[in-house]
Amino acid sequence: MTQHSQFALLRTRRFLPFFLTQLLGAFNDNVYKQALILAILFKLTISADRDLLVNLCALLFILPFFLFSALGGQFGEKFDKDWLIRKIKFAEIIIMLIGAAGVLLGNLPLMLVTLFAMGTQSALFGPVKYSILPQHLEETELIGGNALVEMGTFLAILAGTIGAGVIMASSAYASIVAGSVVCVAVLGYLASCKIPAGPAALPGLVLDWNIFRQSWLTMKLGLGQTPAVSRSLVGNSWFWFLGAVYLTQIPAYSKEWLYGDESVVTLILTVFSLGIGLGSMLCEKMSGEKVEIGLVPFGSIGLTIFGMLLWWTSGGFPEAAQPHDWMAVLGYAQGWAILGSILGIGLFGGFYIVPLYALIQSRSVESERARVIAANNILNALFMVVSAIVSIVFLTVAELSIPQLFLVISLMNIAVNAYIFKIVPEFTMRFMIWLLSHSMYRVEHKGLQSIPDEGAALLVCNHVSFVDALLVGGAIRRPVRFVMYYKIYNLPVLNFIFRTAGTVPIAGRNEDLLVYDAAFKKIAEYLRNGEVVCIFPEGKLTADGEINEFKAGVERILEQTPVPVIPMALQGLWGSFFSRDPNKGLLKRLWSRITLVAGNPVEPEHANRQYLQTQVSELRGVTR
Structure with missing residues (x-):
């Protein structure tokens, strides 16, 4: 069997334009969202509670995934996927023009409307994004293709978040943000124009515009798939639960437990994202180019072990008269141990999530695939909201520390995945086979x-x-x-x-x-x-x-x-x-x-x- 690198896909028209479209979209979303949050915190003159507005931003971006993912799933079945992607990316240009006007005018309501529209555009793009991959990739390329998408997405999120911080430090931040998001949206549209044909799976589908009824039916469709697919949706959403907890708590953890400044937050986010990227890239080699779900239990074990290590290594970090910068944190052995734990969480997160995405794509019926992925997006959004509630309960009601919260969710990870692997013992079976053939x-x-x-x-x-x-x-x-x-x-x-x-x-x-x-x-x-x-x-x-x-x-x-x-x-x-x-x-x-x-x-x-x-x-x- 001919072995090839997954990076060879980046030289093909059937993958590269799609990859760039996704990469630029994720980057643009995070540049605008982070710039808006930083503007609320540091730039705009407002009388409202700034913390409340920051949380409102998070809500406005995630709410469309509840409301419109089901509609996006229907669109992904009824229309040609390449045509649909181009329409969605063209809409991004219009949205970003409105957002640019809001930034230039310092108009907060207009910027918040733009943020909601961005979330809507992402909710519509998600189902078609993952359902087009099996049409353009061979089965042997599905793991590698998903790995590249996951790596690119997390690195784009990181680059967008850091880029927004750099831009907002400039006195001319408004014009730079406005120009950047529009230019990136145009580049994303141009890239989408090169995506090869992706025929509609169910062109005769009658659209149901009742978003609440269709969301419920989409969830029933997704969770009514074979146990392997339906529990993979749960496992996928659980990963986003974990990720949301870690990403949300990193700024406070950096400040309160590492006594660090903003550069320490950036360092931890970088290490976490690089870990996921590295884990995603290693998936193809470790799975032998096939959809190897045996890596899922392997990833789950690593998520628990390194989550517990992060709790174990936290506490007692040396204080200083001034907040530590990232170089100062690297000057302590404990800092390296903490970063190693965070890298491990990201690495094993990549092992966990990539095979799940590939399994959902490869084992769902083609005429239902976009709606199954829409159900996955709805579940993801639901789990991310629940993660915020769980964090609030544990941190405020139960009065746990942030490291203790990391310990609790690591133990919860054991319970959730034990349930998944019990319902679908194929995961455990494939893990034992994989372990035997790699030891x-x-x-x-x-x-x-x-x-x-x-x-x-x-x-x-x-x-x-x-x-x-x-x-x-x-x-x-x-x-x-x-x-x-x-x-x-x-x-x-x-x-x-x-x-x-x-x-x-x-x-x-x-x-x-x-x-x-x-x-x-x-x-x-x-x-x-x-x-x-x-x-x-x-x-x-x-x-x-x-x-x-x-x-x-x-x-x-x-x-x-x-x-x-x-x-x-x-x-x-x-x-x-x-x-x-x-x-x-x-x-x-x-x-x-x-x-x-x-x-x-x-x-x-x-x-x-x-x-x-x-x-x-x-x-x-x-x-x-």
Whole structure:
């Protein structure tokens, strides 16, 4: 399988214009929003409560996600996505012209109206933004594409926030802000004009303009998806809950616990954003270019560990006569420990969020995808509002400190994700497979493109160890239904994984006839439903590293349900910890280098057991 860098997407027209459109939009939103907040706090002459107005800004930007995300989901299904993006980006130019006038005139009501309009534009853009990616990217590019989008978004948010601070320090801030936001909006529109065609998924959809009814129906649609998709929506929104808590508390944390100035806030925001960007970028490499949801539990564990470390390392920071600047914070070992914890939260946040986005995109029905993402946006907004309420309750009512709040949400993270992984054990199963294939084994894949992306297929493979099924399943993008000896199926711990994966236990005809017959009925059912089934035709583990004689079961399967057969072979697994080699070497126990090789498909009429055994033997070669 050809490996390529996700950055290669930035050289393609099917991704780069979209990436730039999203990047510029996120940057522009945050320049204007942060400039408005700083103007309220430091520039405008107003009699109203400034803290109240700052909170009003946050409300005005997030409220449209409640009100208009469902409408954006309908638009994303009914209209061509490239056309819709251009219309939304053109509207951004109009909105920013109004906002520029508000800034130049110092007209606060006009600026607040602009902020609400920006939120509306973002709410309409969100569903089409994520639903167009699967139309333009291959499945192998979906993780990399989402990683680039997440990295770009967080870096644009950071750049916009910092840029606004730099601009507002100038005496000519009004003209600079006004000119910048309009120019960036125009650039975003020009970039959107180069986005390739994205045909409508459901052009006959009748629009429902009742935003409250449609929001409720959109939420029902999203949460009514398969458990993997619906719980991914919950997990995605939980990430934004965590992110909102951290980002909201960073300024006060920097001031009260690090005794820092504004530059310390910028330093922490930079480290947090770079962590998410780095985690997002590493996702493609760690997932092997497929939608690897096994990274989600890995990310969740890291979010809890580093959140607790942030609590543990906080407190007792040295005070000074003047507030610390960012260089002074870096002069203390404790400062490095705190920044390391924040970097870890961002890093594992990237591992957590990117696979969830990719899963939602890849497993939702195309004609419902935009509305499912709209439901995700509504949930995100809801969780972010709840995060503010939770923070207020814990900080004011329960009188917790900010580090203690970080500890509480880290412990809450355990509970929320335990619920998600219990409802959808596939997350845990894929995590264990991913962990196995990235710890004890170094796995190389060859020829796996022979396995069809759709339709039924039967995989036949040699049987070397107790974890063959995990290694094969972890290498293939499609869900694989394994057939294995019932005694291996019933092994402690592994049984949980096998049951979750829909594995079919089989016994010898003379051992248990009921199990034997039930297995073939289940195999036929899977194949009739267009699924991929994998069998180990030897019927038992090899005791000497050589391939045992293939049993007649493979022929019975093909007689009942003729489907293409893909011969496969595991190389280098003999002698590893889970094999039956009596002379297992220490190094092989720790980190075996193995290869999974797939051959060309064999038509069912030619796939007798002798021929298939020959094919598997040739694929394995001399490497046992």
